Amino acid sequence: MSITVLYIICTKSFYIIDFKLNLKSINMKETITRGSFLKRSAVFTLGATAIATGAGLLIPKSAKANTNRAWPWPYVTLDPELARIRAHDDFWGGNACCYGVFNGVISLLKDAIGEPYDTFPTELMIFGHGGGAGWGATCGTINGGAGVISLVCAKADSDILVNELFGWYTQTSFPSTISNGYAMDHLFGIDKFDGDLVQTESGSPLCHSSVTKWCNEANIAVDALERKERCARSAGDVAAKVVELLNEHFAGTFEPGYVPPESIATCMACHGSTGTQHNVASKQECVSCHGENPHGTGVFVGKVKNFELSQNYPNPFNQATTFEFSLTQPEKVTLVIYSLNGEQIKTLVSDQKFSEGKQTLKWDGRNEFGVNASPGMYIYRFKAGDSMKSLSMMKMK
Ligand code: HEC
Ligand code: HEC
Known part of the structure; x- marks a missing residue:
C-alpha cells in the first residue's frame, strides 16, 4: 500500500x-x-x-x-x-x-x-x-x-x-x-x-x-x-x-457543485430580499425547523387581500371535491394538496394565470401517479400572487 x-x-x-x-x-x-x-x-x-x-x-x-x-x-x-x-x-x-x-x-x-x-x-x-x-x-x-x-x-x-x-x-x-x-x-x-x-x-x-x-x-x-x-x-x-x-x-479549476434544495427558494420567494416579506436572510433549509406548513391552516398570509378562498365542497368527500376561489385581479395561482405529514400529494395548478372573478378547480382524489389517495385528512395550500392560505379537508374513501 x-x-x-x-x-x-x-x-x-x-x-x-x-x-x-x-x-x-x-x-x-x-x-x-x-x-x-x-x-x-x-x-x-x-x-x-x-x-x-x-x-x-x-x-x-x-x-x-x-x-x-x-x-x-x-x-x-x-x-x-x-x-x-x-x-x-x-x-x-x-x-x-x-x-x-x-x-x-x-x-x-x-x-x-x-x-x-x-x-x-x-x-x-x-x-x-x-x-x-x-x-x-x-x-x-x-x-x-x-x-x-x-x-x-x-x-x-x-x-x-x-x-x-x-x-x-x-x-x-x-x-x-x-x-x-x-x-x-x-x-x-x-x-x-x-x-x-x-x-x-x-x-x-x-x-x-x-x-x-x-x-x-x-x-x-x-x-x-x-x-x-x-x-x-x-x-x-x-x-x-x-x-x-x-x-x-x-x-483555477474550482467549479461550485452545491445545489440548494428547492424548498428554500419557495420560502425565500416571499421572505427573501426580493419578496413581499423581505425579513429572512438564511441559506438553511427552512422546512427542517418550520415544517411544510409554517403558516398554519385558515390563516391568510399576504399583504394585499387579493383573493377569497372558501372551504372545498363537498367536505368530507368520497372521491371528488371542488375548490372555489375568487380573485380581485388577474393572478398566477398555485394549488397543492399535502398529507398531514407534509408529503406533497397532488399539484392541481402551478403558477397558472387566472383572470379576476370567481373560479373553480376540481380534485378527483388521485395523486400525481393517478392512484386514488388513501382516506384521511389533507391540507391544501392556495397561493395567488404573493398571498396564500391553507385549509384542511377530509377524504372518506
Ligand atoms: C406567498 C408568500 C409566502 C411564502 C411562499 C412563504 N411565506 Fe411565510 N409568511 C408570509 C407572510 C405574508 C407572513 C406574515 C404572516 C402574518 O404576519 O400573519 C409569513 C409568516 C411566516 C412565519 C411567521 C409565523 C406566522 O405564521 O406568521 C414563518 C415562520 C414563515 N412565514 C415561514 C415560512 C416558510 C418556512 C416558508 C416556506 C415553506 C414560507 N414561510 C413561505 C408569506 C409567505
Ligand atoms: C434551525 C432552525 C431554523 C431554520 C433552518 C429556519 N428557521 Fe426561521 N426561525 C427559527 C426560530 C427558532 C425562529 C424564532 C421563532 C420564535 O421566536 O418564535 C425563527 C423565526 C422565523 C420567522 C419569524 C417568525 C415570527 O414569529 O415572526 C420567519 C418568517 C422565519 N423564521 C422564516 C424562515 C425561513 C424562510 C427559513 C429558511 C430560509 C427559516 N426560517 C429557517 C428556526 C429556524
Whole structure:
C-alpha cells in the first residue's frame, strides 16, 4: 500500500512527489503515529518551501514575500489525505473539532511555508467545539474549515468557497467511507476506536442536528467514545474537503457543485430580499425547523387581500371535491394538496394565470401517479400572487 504525501504544482510543469510508504515493511504502530508522519513529511517541507517561494505560484501577490503578513496569507497545494489524518488526530489532542480542522490544515501550511504560519496560536479556534463551546450551533468542523479559507482567500472568493463547504456539508454523509476505512485499517495516528461507524446526512450546518441525527441512527449516546470518534473522522473529512477546494481554487479549476434544495427558494420567494416579506436572510433549509406548513391552516398570509378562498365542497368527500376561489385581479395561482405529514400529494395548478372573478378547480382524489389517495385528512395550500392560505379537508374513501 502506498500513500502520496505531497503534490507541488509549479508554473511550467507539474511535479508530483510521490512518497511511498511501504506499510508492510514498517511496524504498524510506528507507521501511524503523528510524529512519524511529521518526520516523513519533513523531507518535503524543504522542497515545498523552495518551490513555493521560488515559483511564487499560488501565493497571493500581497503576501509574496515570506516575511510579509499582509492578508490573505500564502497557500501551496496540499495533500487532502494528510489533512484528513492530521485533523482527525488533532481532534483527539484535546481541542476537538473546530481546532482539529483548522490546525490540521494550518500545520501543513506551516510545514510547507513556515512564516507567517508559525506566528500565531491555532488554539484561537478552540471556541468552535460542540457548535460553539457546546451550544450546538454551527458545526465546529466547518467553522474551522471556513477559518482556513478566510485566511488564504479575500472576501469574495472566501464567500464562494465557504458557501460550497457549508452546502456540501449539509448534503454529505458523515463519517465518510474513506475515514471509516482509515480507522479500520489503523491509518490514523490516534487509534481510539477501529470499528465501522454509521453514516448520516444532516441537511443542516448545525452541530446539534448533525450529532443528534447520528446518535439516533447509530443508537449511541452523545458522550460515548464512538460519537467522539465519529466527529474526529468527520473533522478529517472536512479538512480533506477544505484542501481539495483550496487546491482547485488556486489551480483555477474550482467549479461550485452545491445545489440548494428547492424548498428554500419557495420560502425565500416571499421572505427573501426580493419578496413581499423581505425579513429572512438564511441559506438553511427552512422546512427542517418550520415544517411544510409554517403558516398554519385558515390563516391568510399576504399583504394585499387579493383573493377569497372558501372551504372545498363537498367536505368530507368520497372521491371528488371542488375548490372555489375568487380573485380581485388577474393572478398566477398555485394549488397543492399535502398529507398531514407534509408529503406533497397532488399539484392541481402551478403558477397558472387566472383572470379576476370567481373560479373553480376540481380534485378527483388521485395523486400525481393517478392512484386514488388513501382516506384521511389533507391540507391544501392556495397561493395567488404573493398571498396564500391553507385549509384542511377530509377524504372518506
Ligand atoms: C406567498 C408568500 C409566502 C411564502 C411562499 C412563504 N411565506 Fe411565510 N409568511 C408570509 C407572510 C405574508 C407572513 C406574515 C404572516 C402574518 O404576519 O400573519 C409569513 C409568516 C411566516 C412565519 C411567521 C409565523 C406566522 O405564521 O406568521 C414563518 C415562520 C414563515 N412565514 C415561514 C415560512 C416558510 C418556512 C416558508 C416556506 C415553506 C414560507 N414561510 C413561505 C408569506 C409567505
Ligand atoms: C434551525 C432552525 C431554523 C431554520 C433552518 C429556519 N428557521 Fe426561521 N426561525 C427559527 C426560530 C427558532 C425562529 C424564532 C421563532 C420564535 O421566536 O418564535 C425563527 C423565526 C422565523 C420567522 C419569524 C417568525 C415570527 O414569529 O415572526 C420567519 C418568517 C422565519 N423564521 C422564516 C424562515 C425561513 C424562510 C427559513 C429558511 C430560509 C427559516 N426560517 C429557517 C428556526 C429556524
